[in-house]
Structures are given as C-alpha cells and as structure tokens.
Amino acid sequence: xxxxxxxxxxxxxxxxxxxxxxxxxxxxxxxxxxxxxxxxxxxxxxxxxxxxxxxxxxxxxxxxxxxxxxxxxxxxxxxxxxxxxxxxxxxxxxxxxxxxxxxxxxxxxxxxxxxxxxxxxxxxxxxxxxxxxxxxxxxxxxxxxxxxxxxxxxxxxxxxxxxxxxxxxxxxxxxxxxxxxxxxxxxxxxxxxxxxxxxxxxxxxxxxxxxxxxxxxxxxxxxxxxxxxxxxxxxxxxxxxxxxxxxxxxxxxxxxxxxxxxxxxxxxxxxxxxxxxxxxxxxxxxxxxxxxxxxxxxxxxxxxxxxxxxxxxxxxxxxxxxxxxxxxxxxxxxxxxxxxxxxxxxxxxxxxxxxxxxxxxxxxxxxxxxxxxxxxxxxxxxxxxxxxxxxxxxxxxxxxxxxxxxxxxxxxxxxxxxxxxxxxxxxxxxxxxxxxxxxxxxxxxxxxxxxxxxxxxxxxxxxxxxxxxxxx
Numbered sequence: 001x002x003x004x005x006x007x008x009x010x011x012x013x014x015x016x017x018x019x020x021x022x023x024x025x026x027x028x029x030x031x032x033x034x035x036x037x038x039x040x041x042x043x044x045x046x047x048x049x050x051x052x053x054x055x056x057x058x059x060x061x062x063x064x065x066x067x068x069x070x071x072x073x074x075x076x077x078x079x080x081x082x083x084x085x086x087x088x089x090x091x092x093x094x095x096x097x098x099x100x101x102x103x104x105x106x107x108x109x110x111x112x113x114x115x116x117x118x119x120x121x122x123x124x125x126x127x128x129x130x131x132x133x134x135x136x137x138x139x140x141x142x143x144x145x146x147x148x149x150x151x152x153x154x155x156x157x158x159x160x161x162x163x164x165x166x167x168x169x170x171x172x173x174x175x176x177x178x179x180x181x182x183x184x185x186x187x188x189x190x191x192x193x194x195x196x197x198x199x200x201x202x203x204x205x206x207x208x209x210x211x212x213x214x215x216x217x218x219x220x221x222x223x224x225x226x227x228x229x230x231x232x233x234x235x236x237x238x239x240x241x242x243x244x245x246x247x248x249x250x251x252x253x254x255x256x257x258x259x260x261x262x263x264x265x266x267x268x269x270x271x272x273x274x275x276x277x278x279x280x281x282x283x284x285x286x287x288x289x290x291x292x293x294x295x296x297x298x299x300x301x302x303x304x305x306x307x308x309x310x311x312x313x314x315x316x317x318x319x320x321x322x323x324x325x326x327x328x329x330x331x332x333x334x335x336x337x338x339x340x341x342x343x344x345x346x347x348x349x350x351x352x353x354x355x356x357x358x359x360x361x362x363x364x365x366x367x368x369x370x371x372x373x374x375x376x377x378x379x380x381x382x383x384x385x386x387x388x389x390x391x392x393x394x395x396x397x398x399x400x401x402x403x404x405x406x407x408x409x410x411x412x413x414x415x416x417x418x419x420x421x422x423x424x425x426x427x428x429x430x431x432x433x434x435x436x437x438x439x440x441x442x443x444x445x446x447x448x449x450x451x452x453x454x455x456x457x458x459x460x461x462x463x464x465x466x467x468x469x470x471x472x
Contacts, residue, residue, distance in 0.1 A: 034196045039402030042197040046151035049189055054155040057148040058082045059163070061141035064133050065089070077137055079144070081163045088166050092117065095140055097175060098162045102153055106194050107183045107391055108398025110325055110407055111153075112146035113317035115139035138310045139317075146410075152190035152197075184390065198394050201401030214404055215326065218319050225316040232309040239300040246297055250290040257283040285443045292436045296429055303425045311418030315411060322407055329395040336388040343381040350374050 036042040063078040076089040095114055102111055115136050148154050161174035180186045183195065204210060257280060262268055264276025273279065350356050356378070359371035372380075441448040 034200075036197060036200040039197065039405065042193070042200060042402070043151055046190065046193040046197070049193055050151050050155045053189070054160075055083055057084075057154060057163075059141070059144040059148055061137055061144060064137055075133060077140060079163065081148075084164070086164045088163065088171075090162065092136070092140070094162065094171075095143065098158060099143075101158050101175075101179045102147075102156065105156075105158075105180060105183055105186055105191060106152060108198070108325070108329075108395040108403065109150075109152070109194065110318070110322055110403045111150075112143045113314065113321040114143055115313070115317070135305065135310070135313075138306055139313060142310060142314050152194045154190070156188060156190050183394065184387075197401060198397045201397035203393075203396050203400055207396065207400060211326070211399065215323070218323055222316065222319045222323075225312060225319060229309065229312045229316055232304060232312055236301045236304040236309060239297070239304060243294055243297040243300070246290060246294040250287055250294060253283055253287040253290060257287060282444065285440060289436060289440050293433070296432050296436065299425070299429055303422065303429070307418055307421045307425060311414055315414055318407065318410070322403075325395075325403070326399075329392065329399070332388065332392050332395060336385065336392050339381065339385050339388055343378065343385055346374060346378050346381065350378065 034045065036045065058081070060080045061077045062080070064075050065078070066073055066075050068074050074091050074093075076091045079088050079090055080086065092114075096117075099111055099114055103109075147159070153159055157178035157180075158175075161171065161178050165171040165174050183191055186192075260273070260276055260279045260283060263273040264280065266272050346360065353374075356375035357373050360374050360377045438448065440446075441451070
C-alpha cells in the first residue's frame with residue numbers, strides 16, 4: 001500500500017479511508033441497475049453510496065513554495081483535506097493530470113475548471129509574480145472545493161491518491177495505477193453510479209436545437225463575464241491605488257505636525273503659536289486615524305480579488321469548459337462517422353469479393369506480423385464503432401440529463417456565495433471603520449451626533465448640485 005500521512009497523525013480510524021492501492025480498484029458490479037427520475041435524485045443516491053466509505057471532504061490550498069533546481073523551478077501548494085488531516089504538496093501539472101483523468105473517466109460530466117497555465121493580460125498591465133501565484137492558488141482552491149462536492153468523484157481512486165499520497169515516487173506510481181480512462185470498465189462506486197445516471201437519461205427529440213440554443217446562451221454569458229472580470233480587476237487596482245494615496249496623505253499630515261510643533265517653540269519664533277498644542281494634538285489624532293484607515297483599506301484589494309474577481313474568473317472558465325465539453329462531443333461524433341464509414345467500406349468490399357479471409361486492402365498487420373484478414377478487420381472495427389457510439393451517446397445523455405441544468409444552478413450558487421462573502425467582508429470592514437472614527441470623537445472630545453447631522457447637511461447639498469451643469 002502507498003504511504004498515507006505519517007505526520008500529522010490521522011483522526012479517529014473510523015474517519016480514515018483506505019489508501020489508494022497500486023493495483024486496479026477492487027472489483028464491484030458494473031451496474032446497480034437503478035433508474036432515476038431526475039438528476040438530483042441520482043446525485044443524492046450517489047452521495048449516500050459514497051458516504052458509506054468517504055466522509056464529506058473539505059480542502060484548502062495554501063502556502064505556495066518554490067522548489068526544484070535553477071533550470072526546473074516550479075511552485076508547489078500545500079493541500080489539506082479534512083476530516084482526514086491529509087497534508088500533501090502538489091504542483092500545477094498534478095492538478096492538470098487529475099482533471100484530465102477524471103474528464104476521460106466520467107464521460108460528459110462538467111468538471112470544475114482550472115486556471116490557465118499562461119497569464120493573459122486584461123489590458124491594465126501585468127501583475128507581479130506574487131500576484132499571479134496568489135491568484136492561481138485561489139483558483140486551484142476553488143477547483144478542489146468544487147471537485148470534492150461532486151459525489152461521483154469524491155471517492156475516486158485518483159482523487160484519493162491526489163489528496164493523500166505524500167511521497168512523490170509513490171504518487172507517480174499511484175497516477176499510473178488509478179488512471180483508468182474507460183468509464184465502462186471502471187468498477188469504482190462513483191463510476192458505477194454515473195453509469196446508472198446516464199442510463200436513466202433520455203435524449204429529447206429536439207436535442208440538437210436545444211444544444212444550439214444553449215451554445216448561444218454561453219456566447220452571451222461569456223461576453224458579459226469577460227467585461228465583469230476586466231472591470232473587477234480594474235476595481236482592485238484602484239483600491240490598491242487608493243490605499244497608496246492614503247499612505248501619502250498620512251505622510252503629509254506627519255510633516256505638517258512636525259512644522260506645527262516648531263511653530264509652538266518660543267526659542268524659534270518671537271511670537272509662537274499659542275494654539276500649537278491643540279493643533280499638534282489634532283494633527284497627531286488625524287494622522288493616527290488616516291494610518292488606521294489605510295490599514296483597513298489594505299483589505300479591499302484582497303476582498304475584491306479573492307472573492308468577487310475569483311468567482312467571476314471561475315464562472316468564465318466554466319463557460320469555456322462547457323464549450324470545450326461540447327467540442328469534445330462534436331469531435332467524437334465526427335470520429336464515429338469516419339469509423340462507421342470505414343467499416344461500411346470493408347463490409348462492401350467483402351460483399352463484392354465474397355472472400356472474408358483475404359487480407360485487407362489497407363495493409364493493416366496483426367501483432368503476429370501477418371496481414372489482417374477482412375473478417376478480422378471488420379470484427380475489430382465493429383467493436384471500435386460500438387465503443388465510440390456508446391461514448392457519444394453517454395456524452396449526449398449527460399448533457400441533457402444533468403449537466404446543462406447543473407451548470408445553470410451552479411452559476412447561481414457560485415455568485416450567491418461570492419456576494420454573501422463580499423457582504424460579510426464589507427460588514428467587517430465597516431465595523432472596523434466605525435470603531436476607528438468613533439475613537440476620533442472621543443479623542444478630541446467632540447459630539448459624534450452633532451457632527452453627523454452637520455455631515456448630512458453638507459452631503460445633501462452636494463447631492464442637489466450633482467445633476468447641474470456649470471454655466472460659467
């Protein structure tokens with residue numbers, strides 16, 4: 001067995017799933033023969049089945065670390081999985097491997113998307129290396145958070161190997177041992193339940209028109225999300241600039257305070273400022289509040305980028321992932337048509353010649369070195385066509401059974417979570433601001449209620465003239 005977590009120790013044994021084995025997963029029936037009325041019913045059943053062996057997982061991606069030699073440096077990220085306290089380090093290419101394996105295995109399923117390998121400028125300048133690492137780390141975290149919520153893949157051998165196997169050599173072996181690309185030969189519980197779900201699906205008679213309509217929706221959605229991503233990035237940059245401006249303002253207040261302190265010295269001026277002590281106190285208090293405000297403002301870029309910008313990037317990537325899923329289906333259809341055409345050509349050749357034992361005209365050879373007969377070629381290609389047709393049908397069933405509806409529901413969930421997190425973050429920032437500026441009134445002995453009314457009066461007058469045009 002592969003080594004799984006020697007330090008820190010795992011929680012109680014009842015919570016620890018078995019480590020992934022170097023051989024194929026244990027064999028179980030290829031199907032439970034269950035039929036489902038809706039995709040949500042299928043997902044609930046998959047959750048119940050997987051929960052018998054694997055608890056609900058929570059993952060975090062943190063602590064980026066650069067490793068490797070000068071010519072092959074790369075960044076790894078620490079992945080913690082609860083409730084099993086798994087701790088492993090993975091690089092970006094490991095995430096790519098995991099998603100590729102799962103995409104081939106769970107045919108037609110829309111998996112969470114990964115951030116792109118290369119940075120593409122939004123037109124507002126290139127971010128720092130640390131900024132790119134932070135953004136990628138956040139997006140990898142979103143990928144894993146969403147992945148382990150899919151019941152079919154939560155107990156998948158490749159997923160468990162990714163999350164639990166620490167030793168790099170053993171992890172490379174686990175990659176090979178668990179990478180079963182064929183859904184129809186996979187005997188893991190999740191794969192069986194996914195086959196049951198697909199078997200429950202029906203393809204509507206107007207399926208192609210429905211799919212074309214949905215593609216048009218994706219195009220519109222992608223256009224909006226591109227603009228939103230660019231606008232949110234700009235908002236983050238302006239928030240960073242505002243914080244820098246606040247630091248500069250605080251610095252000027254500090255210089256002003258030093259000057260006022262000199263004005264109050266009797267040995268420097270024949271008529272020193274008698275109100276100097278009050279002015280110095282006011283400037284010192286003002287500078288303290290500006291410094292506190294600057295510290296609070298430092299949270300804004302993080303809130304915008306980690307919450308709103310990341311959510312919008314993920315949604316944009318999911319649109320691209322769904323379009324890619326449809327392209328994979330279209331390519332599979334074209335490949336099936338080519339194979340079907342080649343098979344029909346061989347059958348026609350056999351019918352004309354009446355000799356199925358003759359070598360195929362294409363010159364294909366068997367592994368033994370002899371020419372493949374026409375009968376053998378037809379039998380082989382019939383099996384290939386059946387496999388390809390089964391894959392194409394599985395993709396179509398997945399799209400219409402669950403993935404289009406699930407994509408739309410997930411969009412609602414993602415944006416709701418992002419806006420709720422934004423609202424909660426801004427409430428916390430607001431409380432910090434309120435506490436900071438309330439202290440100003442106490443320090444200066446001022447009535448906050450009185451000055452609130454005066455501020456309202458000033459601001460209301462400003463609002464009245466906002467719509468007016470200056471007439472010179």
